[in-house]
Amino acid sequence: MSEDIRARPNYANHLGVDVMLSLHTNGSVNPGIRGTEVYHHRNKPEDKALGDSILCGMKEIIRAQPGYEAFPVRTGSVADGHGENRIGKMPSVIVETAYHSNPEDVAALQDPVFRSASMKGVEKGYRLWATGKTCEPLALQPLPDIEVPLQTSRDVNVTFAGNPQFPVVLEVGVADCDRPGVCTPLKTTFNDPSAPVMFGASCSSTRPGTVRWKVLIRDEDGVAAAPVEFTQACVRS
Structure with missing residues (x-):
């Protein structure tokens, strides 16, 4: 076991790789312990930023999947003394995807949806860290109420925080319409x-009226921003 732990980071050192990510499942004598964790070495505190970014990416994508909205994901990388992280001369973290000693986590590990989401999260967290970007939740910026003259149109720009995986789908639904059936929702892919x-x-229309729109975006990984609403008034020019 100890030879294997030394062999992997030593081989990474030999290859001169930029980053070492060790992908594991975790185990405990307590079957109640569960969830996703990441570890960096206590003597390499600079590696914590990488671990934190990976956890952020995993949390965002895992919890976007139906049935995994509350899956436990630790908020920050844990400082510990694992040999893989200590021996590796490059930034090195251990990703403990879930606990193979917990029944709920075992079911998740056997689910291809969870496995795909967790690894997409690892990739996203690493990519954001490697490019100097901050992992942050996908969130729409507020949209102001607007007036549109009758028988015309105007563009509405949708801005957001976060790092969605493209393509993204924009959904504009009807929250309230003063003339039911007249207001038409739309869905567009970018x-x-x-x-x-x-x-x-x-x-x-040739008649004034108002509609309350509900806007949301959803990315390729299934991550969705909380919807925002705004009112459009159709007015005489």
């Missing part, structure tokens, strides 16, 4: 991360 996310708010 593939280009550099292009603005926007939609057209139109007033095709």
Whole structure:
């Protein structure tokens, strides 16, 4: 066991790799302990930022999957003394995906949805750390109420915080409409991360009216921002 622990980081040192991520499942004599954890070495505190980013990415994507909304994910990387992290000369962390000694975690580990989400989270957390970006929740910025002259339209820009995986889907639903059946929801896919996310708010009617829109975005990994609402008034020019 100890030889194996030494062999892996020594081989990584030999190859001169930039980062070492050890992917494990965890175990405990207490079957009640469960969840996702990441460890860095206590003598390499600079590696904590990598561990924290990976946990953030895993938490976001795992909890976006139906049935895993409350899956326990530790909030920060834990300082410990694992040999893999100590011997590796590069930034090194151990990712403990879940506990193979806990029945609920075992069921998750056997589920391809959970396995895919957890590894996508590892990749996202590493990518954000490697590119100097901060892992933060996907969140829509508030949208102001607008007025649109009758039989015209105007663009509505949707801005957000976070790092969604493109393509993203923009959904504009009807929260309230003063003339039911007249207000039409829409769904649009955006593939280009550099292009603005926007939609057209139109007033095709000849009569003034108002609609309350509910807007949300969902990314390719299933991560969705909490919806925001705004009011559109169709007015005479």
